[in-house]
Amino acid sequence: MPDRLGPPRSEPLIGRLAIIGLGLIGSSIARAVSHLKLAGTLVVSDASPDVRRRLGELGLGDVVADTAAEAAAGADMVILCVPVGACGTVAAEIAGALKPGAIVSDVGSVKGAVVAAVAPHLPAGVHLVPAHPVAGTEHSGPDAGFATLFHNRWSIVTPPDGADPDAVAVTRGLWEAMGAMVEIMTPQHHDLVLAITSHVPHLIAYNIVGTAADLETVTQSEVIKFSAGGFRDFTRIAASDPTMWRDVFLTNKDAVLEMLGRFNEDLAALQRAIRWGDGDALFDLFTRTRAIRRSIIDLGQETAAPDFGRRQGESKDG
Amino acid sequence: MPDRLGPPRSEPLIGRLAIIGLGLIGSSIARAVSHLKLAGTLVVSDASPDVRRRLGELGLGDVVADTAAEAAAGADMVILCVPVGACGTVAAEIAGALKPGAIVSDVGSVKGAVVAAVAPHLPAGVHLVPAHPVAGTEHSGPDAGFATLFHNRWSIVTPPDGADPDAVAVTRGLWEAMGAMVEIMTPQHHDLVLAITSHVPHLIAYNIVGTAADLETVTQSEVIKFSAGGFRDFTRIAASDPTMWRDVFLTNKDAVLEMLGRFNEDLAALQRAIRWGDGDALFDLFTRTRAIRRSIIDLGQETAAPDFGRRQGESKDG
Numbered sequence: 001m002p003d004r005l006g007p008p009r010s011e012p013l014i015g016r017l018a019i020i021g022l023g024l025i026g027s028s029i030a031r032a033v034s035h036l037k038l039a040g041t042l043v044v045s046d047a048s049p050d051v052r053r054r055l056g057e058l059g060l061g062d063v064v065a066d067t068a069a070e071a072a073a074g075a076d077m078v079i080l081c082v083p084v085g086a087c088g089t090v091a092a093e094i095a096g097a098l099k100p101g102a103i104v105s106d107v108g109s110v111k112g113a114v115v116a117a118v119a120p121h122l123p124a125g126v127h128l129v130p131a132h133p134v135a136g137t138e139h140s141g142p143d144a145g146f147a148t149l150f151h152n153r154w155s156i157v158t159p160p161d162g163a164d165p166d167a168v169a170v171t172r173g174l175w176e177a178m179g180a181m182v183e184i185m186t187p188q189h190h191d192l193v194l195a196i197t198s199h200v201p202h203l204i205a206y207n208i209v210g211t212a213a214d215l216e217t218v219t220q221s222e223v224i225k226f227s228a229g230g231f232r233d234f235t236r237i238a239a240s241d242p243t244m245w246r247d248v249f250l251t252n253k254d255a256v257l258e259m260l261g262r263f264n265e266d267l268a269a270l271q272r273a274i275r276w277g278d279g280d281a282l283f284d285l286f287t288r289t290r291a292i293r294r295s296i297i298d299l300g301q302e303t304a305a306p307d308f309g310r311r312q313g314e315s316k317d318g
Numbered sequence: 319m320p321d322r323l324g325p326p327r328s329e330p331l332i333g334r335l336a337i338i339g340l341g342l343i344g345s346s347i348a349r350a351v352s353h354l355k356l357a358g359t360l361v362v363s364d365a366s367p368d369v370r371r372r373l374g375e376l377g378l379g380d381v382v383a384d385t386a387a388e389a390a391a392g393a394d395m396v397i398l399c400v401p402v403g404a405c406g407t408v409a410a411e412i413a414g415a416l417k418p419g420a421i422v423s424d425v426g427s428v429k430g431a432v433v434a435a436v437a438p439h440l441p442a443g444v445h446l447v448p449a450h451p452v453a454g455t456e457h458s459g460p461d462a463g464f465a466t467l468f469h470n471r472w473s474i475v476t477p478p479d480g481a482d483p484d485a486v487a488v489t490r491g492l493w494e495a496m497g498a499m500v501e502i503m504t505p506q507h508h509d510l511v512l513a514i515t516s517h518v519p520h521l522i523a524y525n526i527v528g529t530a531a532d533l534e535t536v537t538q539s540e541v542i543k544f545s546a547g548g549f550r551d552f553t554r555i556a557a558s559d560p561t562m563w564r565d566v567f568l569t570n571k572d573a574v575l576e577m578l579g580r581f582n583e584d585l586a587a588l589q590r591a592i593r594w595g596d597g598d599a600l601f602d603l604f605t606r607t608r609a610i611r612r613s614i615i616d617l618g619q620e621t622a623a624p625d626f627g628r629r630q631g632e633s634k635d636g
Contacts, residue, residue, distance in 0.1 A: 109547070134547045137624030138611075144624065153546055183543070193536050196529070198547030203588060204522055205548070209607040211514070211577075211584045218511050224613045225501070228471055229427070229452045229516030230523070232620045233551050235611035242604035249592045249600055259529075260589055264582075266529045270521060271578055274567045282567055286560035289527040293456075293553035295542045302550050306455030306462065308626035 004148055005179055008037040013173055018043040018075040020068045020090055022051055022060065023241070024136060025107045026081030027145030030060045032178040035147050045071035046142075047082075054142050073097040077170065080106040080118070085247035088117030100125040103167045107133055109194060109244070111158040111187035113251035119160065127167035131157045132190065133180060134198070138239040151179035152300055158187040195255035199248055200263055203256065205237035206245070322466055323497055326355040331491055336361040336393040338386045338408055340369055340378065341559070342454060343425045344399030345463030348378045350496040353465050363389035364460075365400075372460050391415040395488065398424040398436070403565035406435030418443040421485045425451055427512060427562070429476040429505035431569035437478065445485035449475045450508065451498060452516070456557040469497035470618055476505040513573035517566055518581055521574065523555035524563070 017039035019026050026044075033039050044061030045068055046052050055064045065071035072078045072094035080087050087106055098104070104126060108114045114130050122128055135153035137144065155175040159168045172182045185193070212223045212231065223231065249256055273281040296302045303309050335357035337344050344362075351357050362379030363386055364370050373382050383389035390396045390412035398405050405424055416422070422444060426432045429448050437446050453471035455462065473493040477486045490500045503511070530541045530549065541549065567574055591599040614620045621627050 134544045136547075139624045154543055156544070193540050193544055194547060196533060196536055197541055197544045197549040201526060201548035201552055203592075204526065204585065206604055206607050207585045207588055208519060208522065208581055209610055210603050211581045213606065213610060214584075215514060215580070218514055220610075220613075222511050223515055224610065224617055224619070225472055226452045226474070226511055226515045227614050228619050229454075229512060230519040230555055231515040232611075232614050233555060234519055235607070235614055235620075236626065237548055237551060238604075238607035239611040240604075242601050242608070245604050246597050246600045250595055250597050253592055253595070256592060257589065260585075260592075262533070263526055263529045264585070266532075267522065267525045267578075267582070270525055271575065274521075274571055274574060274578075277568055277571075279564050279568050282564045283560050285528050286524055286556075286558075286563050288531065289524050289553070289556035290560070292527055292531060292538075292542065293550075293557040295538075296545050296550050296553055299542055301543070301546050302553075303628050306457045308554065308628055310621050310626055 004151055005032065005036055008035065009177070012040045013038045013177060014170065015040045015076045016043065016074055017041070018045070018065070018071040018078045019061070019081055020045050020071055020078065020094070021081035021086075022046045022055055022142045022145075023081060024140050024144045025133065025149075026079070027058075027060060027142040028147065028149040029079065029081065029107075029145075029178070031145055031147035032150065034060070036177060038174060038177050043071045043075060051142055058142060060142065068093045069097040072102075074099055075102060077103040077105065077174075080104070080108075083244045083247045084108040084110045084114060084251050085243075087114050088121070091118040091121040095121045095123060098123060098126050101127070103127045103129055103170060105129050105131050105171055107131060109198065109248050110252040111156075111190045115158075115160050115187050127164045129157060129159050129163055129167050129171040130187065131155055131171055131175065132194070133175065134194075135180075136240075138236050140241040140244075148179065150175065153180055154183055155180040156183050156185060156190050158185060158190050160187065191252050191255045192258075195252060195259040199252055199256050200259045202237055202240065202245055203249065203260065204263070205234040208234050209238040322469055323350065323354055326353065327495070330358045331356045331495060332488065333358045333394045334361065334392055335359070336363070336383075336389040336396045337379070337399055338363050338389055338396065338412070339399035339404075340364045340373055340460045340463075341399060342458050342462045343451065343467075344397070345376075345378060345460040346465065346467040347397065347399065347425075347463075347496070349463055349465035350468065352378070354495060356492060356495050361389045361393060369460055376460060378460065386411045387415040390420075392417055393420060395421040395423065395492075398422070398426075401562045401565045402426040402428045402432060402569050403561075405432050406439070409436040409439040413439045413441060416441060416444045419445070421445045421447055421488060423447050423449050423489055425449060427516065427566050428570040429474075429508045433476075433478050433505050445482045447475060447477050447481055447485050447489040448505065449473055449489055449493065450512070451493065452512075453498075454558075456554050458559040458562075466497065468493065471498055472501055473498040474501050474503060474508050476503060476508050478505065509570050509573045510576075513570060513577040517570055517574050518577045520555055520558065520563055521567065521578065522581070523552040526552055527556040
C-alpha cells in the first residue's frame, strides 16, 4: 500500500506536529505522516489511557504525550481529531501551551460549530484553519486507521474570515501530501453540503435499522437473514461511531433539519405516488437517480464493480 | 468461480427447463443451471429481440425460443424472470402451451401479487410454486448475471395454499443446487419481510438521491464530489432497475406503506431529538444499531471488511 502514497519527503513539511485523538482519522493521519516523513517530530496524545498504551504498542508517533496540553506545547501545528463536541474543551486545555504562530486544525464533520467552539480559546497569533477529510470507514479506534485513507478523497478546508494565507497553505499542503484533493469553502457552506451528502444519509440509515429492530410482525432474525435485499448496506453506515455522530447532529442542527425537511417532503410525494399507483412518477425518479451514481464512479469516488465488489475474486462464467 | 458451485450433476434435476426473461436474475439462473447441468434441456426466451440475439452470442441456453409460449411448450418447469408487473401477461401467454404436471415458478420480489396475477391463468394440473432469491446487484441485463449470484444467499419459496408437495420439493432442490439456502413462508409474510429488508430501503435510497439532485443551495457537482461521506452507498441502491422497482412498489403497496409509516414515525422522533438537543436518545439508537450489523456479518450475509472491502488490496501499514 505505501507505494500509492509515494516516497518519503527529504524535508518535512512541518517541524513539530501534534495529533490529539487517535481514532480512525487521527491514527490514519499519524500513519500517513510517519510513512511520508511529513513532520520533523510527531507527537500523539489521547484522553484514554488504553489508547495511549496502544499507541506505544503500534509504534504510532515519535512521542506519546500524557495530556493534550503537553502534546501541544511547542508544536507548529496541532490537529484535533476528537468528536466535534469535544473540540472546545480540548482547545481550552491546550490554549496556554500553544506557541505564537502555531496552526490549530481539526478533522470534524461539522465546521461552523468547531469554529465557534475553538476560536474564542485561541491566543492572538495562533491560526485556526479547520479541515474535514471526507473519508472514513464504519470502524473506529487506533487500530482501524490506515495510511491511504485519504488517498484520492476530498479534504475540505474552511478558513474563517481573515485567516492567515500561509497557515491555510500549510494545511492544504499537508492534506495534499497525504494524497487528498483540497477544496476551500466557508464553514457555513460546508455544513450545508455535508448535511445532504453525509449527515442525513447517516440519520436515515440509523433510523431504518432502528425501525427494523423494533418490528413485531417481522422477527429480527428474518431482518438479518434476508438483509441482502438492500437493508445490509444501511447497516454499514449505521455501525459508525455513536459519539461522533451524536455530536454531528447536535452541532449541525440547522442544516440537518433543513435537509431533512426536504427529504421528508420528497418522501411524502413518493408515498402518495405509491398509494395512488402513479407508476410514471416512480419510474421517472428511479431513472434519474441512476445518472448520479454514474457521475460518482466517473469521478473516481466509487468502484464500478457490482455490489461494491463485495464478491471480488469471483469471475463471471457463461 | 465455478469451483464454489461444485461439480456438474451426473443426472439433471429437471428434464426441460424454460427461463423466460434473461436479465440479471434469469441469466444468472441460466449460467448456474448450465454449469451444473441441472436441466436436460435449457430453453431461454426474452421479449426483447436484442436480448435474444445476445443470448446466442453468450451461448446461454440450449435453445433460444422466439416467444414465451414456444419456450414453455413441453417444459417440466418454467421460471418467469420478468418484472413483477409482467408476470400475469406472460402467464396468460404460456397457459395454453403448458403440459400437465408442469411447475410454474418465478423470481419476483413481491409474492402476493404474483400469485394473484398468475394463478388464474394456469390450467388444472399445473403447479404454481413462486420463489424469490434474495440476491442481486445494481446491474441489469443478460451480461450482468453470474453463476454464483445465489451462493450462500436465501431463496424464499412461497407455495400457495394446497400446493403440490412434490412441486415444492423440486423448486427447493433447484435453488439448493445453485448454492442457495431455502426458507418456506406464505406469500403475505414474505411481502411484509421484504418491505422492511428491501423495498423501503430502496425507496428511501431513491428518495435521498432525488432530494440531493434537486437542491439549489448545494450544487450537483458538490454532491458528487463529497459523496464519500455516506451518500454514495445510497446511490448504488438507487441505480437498480427502474422497471423492476416501479412494479415492486405498485404491487406491494400495502406492506410498503405500513413499513414506511413506521419509518416516518421513528424519523419524526429522531428529528425531534435533534431539534431539542436530546443527545442521549441519539446515542442510544446509534449504539443499538451496531449490533444488527454484527449479526448480519456473523451470519455470513455480509463482509466484515471496512467500507465493504472497496479498497481491497490495501494493507494497513503502521
